[in-house]
Amino acid sequence: MNIQINHKQEIPDSYLNISYYLNKYLHELPEPPLDPKTKQPIGPDALARLFPQELIRQEVTLEEFVPIPEEVQELYKMYRPTPLLRARRLEKVLGTPARIYFKYEGVSPVGSHKLNTALAQAYYNKKEGVRMLTTETGAGQWGSALALACKLFDMKCKVFMVKSSYAQKPYRKTVMHLYGAEVTASPSRETKSGTAFLLKDSKTTGSLGMAISEAVEVAATTEGAHYALGSVLNHVLLHQTIIGQEAKLQLMKEDVVPDVVIGCCGGGSNLAGISFPFLADKLSGKRNALRVVAVEPKACPSLTCGEYRYDSGDSAGMTPLMKMYTVGSDFVPPAIHAGGLRYHGDSPLISFLYHKKLIEAAAFSQQQCFRAAEIFAQAEGIIPAPESSHAIAQVISEAARAKKEGKRTVILFNLSGHGLLDLGAYEEFLQGGLYT
Ligand SMILES: *Cc1c(COP(=O)(O)O)cnc(C)c1O
Numbered sequence: 001m002n003i004q005i006n007h008k009q010e011i012p013d014s015y016l017n018i019s020y021y022l023n024k025y026l027h028e029l030p031e032p033p034l035d036p037k038t039k040q041p042i043g044p045d046a047l048a049r050l051f052p053q054e055l056i057r058q059e060v061t062l063e064e065f066v067p068i069p070e071e072v073q074e075l076y077k078m079y080r081p082t083p084l085l086r087a088r089r090l091e092k093v094l095g096t097p098a099r100i101y102f103k104y105e106g107v108s109p110v111g112s113h114k115l116n117t118a119l120a121q122a123y124y125n126k127k128e129g130v131r132m133l134t135t136e137t138g139a140g141q142w143g144s145a146l147a148l149a150c151k152l153f154d155m156k157c158k159v160f161m162v163k164s165s166y167a168q169k170p171y172r173k174t175v176m177h178l179y180g181a182e183v184t185a186s187p188s189r190e191t192k193s194g195t196a197f198l199l200k201d202s203k204t205t206g207s208l209g210m211a212i213s214e215a216v217e218v219a220a221t222t223e224g225a226h227y228a229l230g231s232v233l234n235h236v237l238l239h240q241t242i243i244g245q246e247a248k249l250q251l252m253k254e255d256v257v258p259d260v261v262i263g264c265c266g267g268g269s270n271l272a273g274i275s276f277p278f279l280a281d282k283l284s285g286k287r288n289a290l291r292v293v294a295v296e297p298k299a300c301p302s303l304t305c306g307e308y309r310y311d312s313g314d315s316a317g318m319t320p321l322m323k324m325y326t327v328g329s330d331f332v333p334p335a336i337h338a339g340g341l342r343y344h345g346d347s348p349l350i351s352f353l354y355h356k357k358l359i360e361a362a363a364f365s366q367q368q369c370f371r372a373a374e375i376f377a378q379a380e381g382i383i384p385a386p387e388s389s390h391a392i393a394q395v396i397s398e399a400a401r402a403k404k405e406g407k408r409t410v411i412l413f414n415l416s417g418h419g420l421l422d423l424g425a426y427e428e429f430l431q432g433g434l435y436t
Pocket residue numbers: 112113114141142230231232264265266267268269270271340341385387388416417418
């Protein structure tokens with residue numbers, strides 16, 4: 001049986017800031033973003049055209065906790081606290097002595113963790129008088145989340161959706177339309193950068209990097225518009241820490257602490273969300289043995305095969321340069337179904353932690369991940385998002401290791417979203433048509 005879901009449990013009233021712990025215990029922080037033209041650290045003024053002041057402040061703050069505005073807390077009650085479940089049937093199927101727990105973010109109205117930051121970002125923008133948000137989306141989860149958040153705060157939303165996903169996931173487009181957003185396949189001819197990408201390669205499947213260029217361009221050239229990013233930036237990772245804070249409390253009630261925390265990693269926000277509250281204890285010396293594992297696709301292996309250097313966040317070189325593990329901002333990843341993991345880089349915070357060997361990384365093929373998702377669905381009933389299936393592939397590998405070593409390892413992973421809008425991908429897998 002799964003453990004009890006306690007809906008009466010309070011949701012956190014503040015976000016936890018990992019930079020506070022890095023500064024206090026490591027006396028070191030990730031290197032700052034640089035202006036793409038001057039190569040000097042970017043000042044708050046340069047960001048003000050795209051982001052509200054409060055988010056620019058959250059990008060660099062060193063306070064331990066950032067209070068969650070009451071209006072945002074109220075909206076979180078739509079789906080939080082999210083359940084923490086023990087995957088007992090999966091443990092049995094795997095024949096492992098390990099105890100496997102997962103935090104299930106798929107219960108959010110949009111089906112993933114992305115709403116956690118979308119609500120906060122929409123709120124701060126609205127408070128500063130912004131009337132429209134632009135963004136990019138890969139598989140469509142971030143676009144759906146921002147579309148709903150904008151609707152709830154009565155703002156317009158314009159989404160550039162990576163072309164390969166636009167074709168693969170037509171229902172996500174419907175979801176965004178239903179929430180009132182405008183959706184354009186990227187690259188498009190609506191922007192200068194999109195037109196340039198098409199000139200270079202008229203058949204391109206698009207990438208998150210290209211879609212970011214288009215969304216930033218529209219925000220920068222439209223009165224009353226700002227840009228919102230669904231991962232990578234410090235403030236996004238900060239907002240997601242409500243996942244790990246809740247999980248910590250929920251596990252405490254079961255009297256367990258995790259030995260290993262696992263999350264799939266595109267830009268790094270859901271991994272940060274589940275792991276930072278536990279990493280804070282590792283940094284402060286309370287939990288030295290804790291392991292954290294970032295899991296990425298072999299098709300876009302930024303941590304496991306990339307270089308740690310300054311690189312652009314988008315393909316046209318419009319965003320600040322960020323110090324991160326990257327496979328190159330002009331890299332166009334194969335059109336794998338885990339669209340949310342098709343990003344050429346990683347967040348500066350996750351990259352820094354990996355560089356400092358405070359977290360580990362692993363990569364799996366698409367075939368391995370869909371196979372893991374199938375095992376999980378048949379054991380626990382939940383159909384995972386293709387992104388989340390990467391975390392499950394690593395869980396299965398950790399469970400096998402625990403079996404070999406005869407250890408009752410406590411594994412915690414983040415099931416970042418459900419895959420009920422990814423059935424086309426699952427159908428292809430079942431028909432044996434997935435490239436590996
Ligand atoms: C977007 C997304 C991801 C990848 O983004 P991160 O910032 O790395 O979390 C993973 N899982 C789901 C379900 C997503 O929607």
